Amino acid sequence: MKVLLIGSGGREHALASALNRDPQLEELHVAPGNPGILEIAKCHPLDINDNAAIVKLAKELAIDLVVIGPEKPLVNGVADALAKEKIACFGPSKAAAQLEGSKDFAKKVMHDAGVPTAKSFTCRNQTEIESALDKFGPPYVVKHDGLAAGKGVVVTEDRAFAIEHALQSEQVVIEEFLDGPEVSLFGISDGKFVIPMQPAQDFKRAFDGDLGPNTGGMGAYSPLPWAPDEIIEETLEQVLNPTIAEMAARGTPFVGLLYAGLALTSRGTKVIEFNARFGDPETEVLLPRLESPLAQLLYAAATGNLEDFGDLLWRKESAVTVVLASAGYPAAPIIGEPIMGIKTNDHSTVFHAGTELKDGLLHSAGGRVLAVTGLGSDLTEARDAAYRTISKITLHGSHYRSDIALNASVAEKGN
Numbered sequence: 001m002k003v004l005l006i007g008s009g010g011r012e013h014a015l016a017s018a019l020n021r022d023p024q025l026e027e028l029h030v031a032p033g034n035p036g037i038l039e040i041a042k043c044h045p046l047d048i049n050d051n052a053a054i055v056k057l058a059k060e061l062a063i064d065l066v067v068i069g070p071e072k073p074l075v076n077g078v079a080d081a082l083a084k085e086k087i088a089c090f091g092p093s094k095a096a097a098q099l100e101g102s103k104d105f106a107k108k109v110m111h112d113a114g115v116p117t118a119k120s121f122t123c124r125n126q127t128e129i130e131s132a133l134d135k136f137g138p139p140y141v142v143k144h145d146g147l148a149a150g151k152g153v154v155v156t157e158d159r160a161f162a163i164e165h166a167l168q169s170e171q172v173v174i175e176e177f178l179d180g181p182e183v184s185l186f187g188i189s190d191g192k193f194v195i196p197m198q199p200a201q202d203f204k205r206a207f208d209g210d211l212g213p214n215t216g217g218m219g220a221y222s223p224l225p226w227a228p229d230e231i232i233e234e235t236l237e238q239v240l241n242p243t244i245a246e247m248a249a250r251g252t253p254f255v256g257l258l259y260a261g262l263a264l265t266s267r268g269t270k271v272i273e274f275n276a277r278f279g280d281p282e283t284e285v286l287l288p289r290l291e292s293p294l295a296q297l298l299y300a301a302a303t304g305n306l307e308d309f310g311d312l313l314w315r316k317e318s319a320v321t322v323v324l325a326s327a328g329y330p331a332a333p334i335i336g337e338p339i340m341g342i343k344t345n346d347h348s349t350v351f352h353a354g355t356e357l358k359d360g361l362l363h364s365a366g367g368r369v370l371a372v373t374g375l376g377s378d379l380t381e382a383r384d385a386a387y388r389t390i391s392k393i394t395l396h397g398s399h400y401r402s403d404i405a406l407n408a409s410v411a412e413k414g415n
Contacts, residue, residue: 001295002027004058005041006048006078007069008034010323010353010371011280015069015294016041017349018287022295029061035362036352048073051081058087065090065299068256071147071277075101079255088302092276095252099243100259100276103143103173110271113246115239117271118263120175129166132174133159139177143273144169153214153273178263178270183227184220184282185260187240188297190306191253194240195297196232198289198314199224200282201408206330208403215330216368219404220285221320221379225412231269235260239271255301284351284371285321289314317375320382320405322390324370326354327397333367334397341393347385348374350393364395379409 001024005015013036019028020040031054033043046053049072058066066082068074068091077094091097098105104122109115121132122145133140140162144152146169154165155177166172186197200222206212228234239260247254259275259282287294291313300309326333335354339362342350351373354366370393374385383405390400 001025001064001299002062003029003065003067003295004061004063005030005067005069006054006073008032008037008048009069009280010351010368011278011283012069013037013351013353014284014287014371014373015067015278017351018290018294019067022293024293025295027061029057029063031057034352035355035357036350049076051076051078054078055081055085055087058082059085063087065295065302067091067298069277071097071100071275074256074276075147088299090256090298090302092254092256093252096247096254096256097276099247099254099274101147103145103273104171106274107173109243109246113242115242115271116268118175118178120173123166123172123174124170126163126167129163129172129174133162136174136176141175141177142166143173143175145171145173155214178265178272180263180265182272183224183231183262183264184279185232185235185262186279186282186286187236187244187258187260188301188306189240189244189254189256189258190301190304191248191255192244192304193307194236194244194258195306195309195312196236196240197286197312198222199227199231200285202279202282203401203404206325208401213330215325217279217281217323218325218401219320219322220281221318221382221405221408222282222285222289223318224408225379226408228264231264234269235262238269243274255304280353281321281323281371284373285319288349288373288375289317289319291315315375317377318379318382319373319375320379320386321371321373322386322400322404323353323368324372324390324393324395324398324400325368326364326366326395327399329367329399335364335366337364337396338362339364339369339393339395342370343389343392345389347376348372348389350389364398369395369398379405379412383409
C-alpha cells in the first residue's frame with residue numbers, strides 16, 4: 001500500500017511512525033513533512049491548502065490512500081477533490097468537516113442527534129454576547145465559531161475579557177461551564193460504522209497547575225486509570241454512533257476521525273467539542289500504544305469496510321507525552337533558535353512539531369517545537385522516560401510543564 005500523509009506537525013510525525021509499522025505499507029510519502037519525518041519517509045514540499053497540488057501529487061505517486069492530518073485542508077474540501085479522482089482519503093468531506101469548522105454547526109448536529117452537551121447560545125453582536133454571558137454566569141466560556149488553531153476558546157472569570165474575546169469573531173458560541181475532568185476519545189468512522197480508540201487526557205494550560213493561557217496542548221497521557229470502566233462503550237453509544245448516524249441522515253456522511261472532547265460532569269458525560277481529525281498531542285500518546293496496523297485501519301475506513309476490521313489491539317504499556325514550547329508561547333513564540341540534545345531510546349520517542357533545518361542544523365520553527373513520549377509499565381515509568389529525555393534537550397528560553405500525568409500517576413501508585 002502506498003500512503004500519502006498531509007501535514008508537518010507532531011501529530012503527523014506520530015502518524016508517520018505508526019503507519020511505518022504496518023506490514024502492508026510499501027511506500028510512505030509526507031507533504032510537506034518536517035526534519036523528524038524526513039528520517040522515516042519521503043517528504044515533498046507542498047502547500048497543504050492547495051487542493052489541486054495534493055491531488056496532483058497523489059496521482060503522480062500512484063497513491064492508494066491519502067491521510068489528512070490538519071483541519072484546514074479538510075475544511076477547504078480536499079477530501080472532495082480526491083474523491084472526484086477516485087483516490088481513497090481518510091478525512092471527512094468539506095460538509096462533514098464543519099463538525100470542527102463551525103462550533104454552531106456542531107451544536108446543531110448534537111442537538112438533532114440527542115448528544116449530551118453544554119447549553120449554549122450563538123451570538124453575533126455585543127448585545128447578544130452580554131445577554132448570553134449573564135444567562136450562564138462565570139466562569140464564562142466563549143468559543144469563536146470558526147477554526148482558530150486551538151486559540152479560539154477562553155474560559156475566564158473576567159466578564160470584560162470574555163466580551164473582548166467574543167468581539168474578535170463575527171460569530172461566537174457562548175455556553176455553560178462544564179465541571180469535572182476532561183477526556184479525549186477518538187472514533188474511527190467509515191461513514192456508517194465506528195471503532196472507538198482508547199481515551200486520553202491532555203493539558204491545555206501553558207503552565208504547571210493548569211495556570212496560564214490556553215494552548216494547543218502541552219502534554220497528554222493514556223490510559224486513564226481513574227476513568228470509569230464504561231467510558232468507551234458509553235461514549236460510543238451516546239456520542240459517536242448518534243453523531244455519525246445524524247451526519248449520514250443529513251446526506252453528509254463523516255469518514256475519518258471524530259474527536260470527542262468530553263467533560264465527565266456531575267450530571268453525566270457531556271461533549272465539549274468535536275474535532276474532525278487526529279488531535280494533538282493526544283495522537284502522540286495514543287499511537288505509540290496501538291498494535292493494530294494503522295494503514296490498514298485507515299484504508300478500511302476510507303473505503304467503507306470498517307465493520308469487518310475487528311476491535312483495536314493495544315500495548316499494555318502506559319504513555320506520557322510532554323511538549324517542549326518556544327519562549328513566549330503561546331502569545332508570541334520566539335522561533336529560529338538552535339535545538340540540541342535530542343536522543344531517543346527504547347522507552348521514549350521525540351516527535352518533531354515545529355522544527356526546521358538550517359545549514360544542516362535543527363532550529364525551532366513554531367510555538368510547540370517537540371513532543372516527547374515516554375512508555376512504561378505504568379504512568380510513573382512513562383513519565384520518568386519522557387522527562388529524562390526532554391530534560392536533555394536544549395532550546396534557549398523554552399519551557400515545558402513538569403506536572404503532566406503527575407496526579408494520575410500518584411493515584412495509580414496509591415491503588
